[in-house]
Amino acid sequence: MEFNEKQIDILLAAERLFATKGFDGASVRDIAQEANVNVAMINYYFGSKDKLLETFFEWRVPDFMINVDELSLVGNALDKVDVLVDRYVKSMNSHRKLYRVIAIESTLKQRMLTSDAFKKLKIHNLEVITSIINSGIAEGVFKAGNDPILIHSMMMGTFMNFQMNQVFLQDQLGIADDDGYGQYIETTLTEFIQKTIKALLTYEK
Template sequence: MEFSEKQLEILHVAENLFSKNGFDGTSVRDIAQEAQVNVAMINYYFGSKDKLLDDLFTYRVEKFKMDESILNLTSPVMEILDEMISSYIKYMNSSLAIYQIIAIEAGVKRRLMLSDSYKNLKEHNLQVISSIIHRGIETGEFLSGNDPILIHATMMGTFMNFQMNKTFLKSQLNITTDEAYSKYMESTLVIHLQRTIKALLTYAY
């Protein structure tokens, strides 16, 4: 779906307001005022606030799709797994505003979970993980019996924990800036996830 320059401007404003105030805490009038347009224009472009949210997710969804091009690499499967985890965490970490919206609206109010974009995203990511796992099983490096859904949940759950408990974890880790915290997630946290998921995929039950 392609958006006009004015639509993108409205979407960026809505993204900022939704991430700060929540979907319910943001009115169409708030968005119109911040974007310096009238309410009628927003209704014309998007139809409703719910449709605007869905279009925002459609616009940003590529950021949350795992890069399937890594499946074409001829590298050892362990390296492909490492790259998948590293790039996925970095993509999510670079789009915190939309992630915060997803965490609330999809996890609590379930609005986005009903959209085709959300379902397609989940199916795409699970397919990428499944392909990597199957390749590892075929090469004898991974053991069978691991559910891609659980591997994905391990990644997402860990990332979500670090985002939802940011203030507390910064104090525990003696990190004073958001930039340093972001770097920690893209280095130390990524390494932790790589080791954890490799252990799960190679552990004999």
């Protein structure tokens, strides 16, 4: 997938507007204006508004694949959890706008169901987590019987909750601006998720 400058302008404008107004809330005229292009260019390059969303997803999905090579370098399973969560949160946090789009649109009716790219992404990431847990069990550090799906849901959900309730949480946490909020996510929230997963995997009962 190769895009020229103008197409990327449109994709970036769409990302901004979808994230703040949702797919239905952002009109093609809004997007065209944000991207400084004529309205017709969107249909010319992408075919339709729906296909723009689809193309947008395919364009961004690769950014969210967990890099397995990086993880295999780390020694024990406990450290692997730390690295995994750190990379995962950093990746999602650096594409915060995108992640809000995903969260919103993936819930609505059948949109995105066609987008196999995302299903494959989720399955890939699930497999990475599963292998880490299994290696921890093999080492004797982790207890068995914890479903990777639930752990993945916990990690994703906790992060997403911070994305969805930024206004409320930023206020509650006494954080001044958006940058501070991003920093909080990359430090305190990351450590919290790391701690939670390790606590859970080593829990006796």
